[in-house]
Amino acid sequence: xxxxxxxxxxxxxxxxxxxxxxxxxxxxxxxxxxxxxxxxxxxxxxxxxxxxxxxxxxxxxxxxxxxxxxxxxxxxxxxxxxxxxxxxxxxxxxxxxxxxxxxxxxxxxxxxxxxxxxxxxxxxxxxxxxxxxxxxxxxxxxxxxxxxxxxxxxxxxxxxxxxxxxxxxxxxxxxxxxxxxxxxxxxxxxxxxxxxxxxxxxxxxxxxxxxxxxxxxxxxxxxxxxxxxxxxxxxxxxxxxxxxxxxxxxxxxxxxxxxxx
Numbered sequence: 001x002x003x004x005x006x007x008x009x010x011x012x013x014x015x016x017x018x019x020x021x022x023x024x025x026x027x028x029x030x031x032x033x034x035x036x037x038x039x040x041x042x043x044x045x046x047x048x049x050x051x052x053x054x055x056x057x058x059x060x061x062x063x064x065x066x067x068x069x070x071x072x073x074x075x076x077x078x079x080x081x082x083x084x085x086x087x088x089x090x091x092x093x094x095x096x097x098x099x100x101x102x103x104x105x106x107x108x109x110x111x112x113x114x115x116x117x118x119x120x121x122x123x124x125x126x127x128x129x130x131x132x133x134x135x136x137x138x139x140x141x142x143x144x145x146x147x148x149x150x151x152x153x154x155x156x157x158x159x160x161x162x163x164x165x166x167x168x169x170x171x172x173x174x175x176x177x178x179x180x181x182x183x184x185x186x187x188x189x190x191x192x193x194x195x196x197x198x199x200x201x202x203x204x205x206x207x208x209x210x211x212x213x214x215x216x217x218x219x220x221x222x223x224x225x226x227x228x229x230x231x232x233x234x235x236x237x238x239x240x241x242x243x244x245x246x247x248x249x250x251x252x253x254x255x256x257x258x259x260x261x
Contacts, residue, residue, distance in 0.1 A: 023050025026099035031109030033060035035212030039234035040106050045073030052095040054078045082109045083130035092142040102146035107136040108162040112177040125176050132180035151199030155245040158201050161188050165208040207233055207254035228254050
């Protein structure tokens with residue numbers, strides 16, 4: 001796998017490859033080519049963070065990166081299959097080389113494949129576990145040194161893990177997806193207990209249907225205009241950036257009006 005096309009990096013940064021940026025704070029956002037990840041990247045750019053945005057499809061990532069750069073944000077785009085350990089390490093290494101620090105990590109990349117239990121394919125079990133959960137664990141492990149360094153400065157270091165409302169109650173047909181998203185909530189809770197005293201906060205975002213390409217399969221039953229907006233989720237990250245070091249928000253649920261849990 002390769003980085004996003006070099007012309008994107010040149011267009012965004014206008015600096016030689018490998019030269020560290022001067023951003024006062026920096027963030028990694030995965031699954032940033034569209035939907036929730038792109039909306040969160042935009043909020044972080046607005047807040048002055050230097051960005052490393054990562055996603056699997058280079059053409060979508062290139063378009064997203066050029067759009068963010070057009071808004072004046074400082075960023076680099078790294079194409080990666082985040083279900084692969086070496087690809088996660090590539091993203092983290094590129095970020096460290098470019099910025100030298102990490103203040104916000106957004107583990108947003110995810111995939112959902114529905115099937116009745118009798119028809120679940122092993123390769124699709126593995127894909128959902130690898131991307132939805134395993135990649136998050138590896139990102140924490142690979143980033144912990146930078147996260148702790150950041151927290152030692154200001155104790156406002158933040159990790160955001162995108163779960164789902166399916167991570168709060170199981171969903172038929174989306175059983176494997178639900179299981180991985182429950183695991184994300186549990187992992188987030190564990191990280192708050194393990195590294196919270198270091199000044200690293202972790203929050204799990206648990207949205208119901210959001211108007212993104214990932215929910216196209218259900219738009220025959222729920223109209224796109226009735227779904228939660230990606231910007232609704234992204235604004236919660238802006239709120240999290242503003243909470244004091246004394247306040248940890250372990251999870252946030254997003255539901256539509258009248259929707260029960």
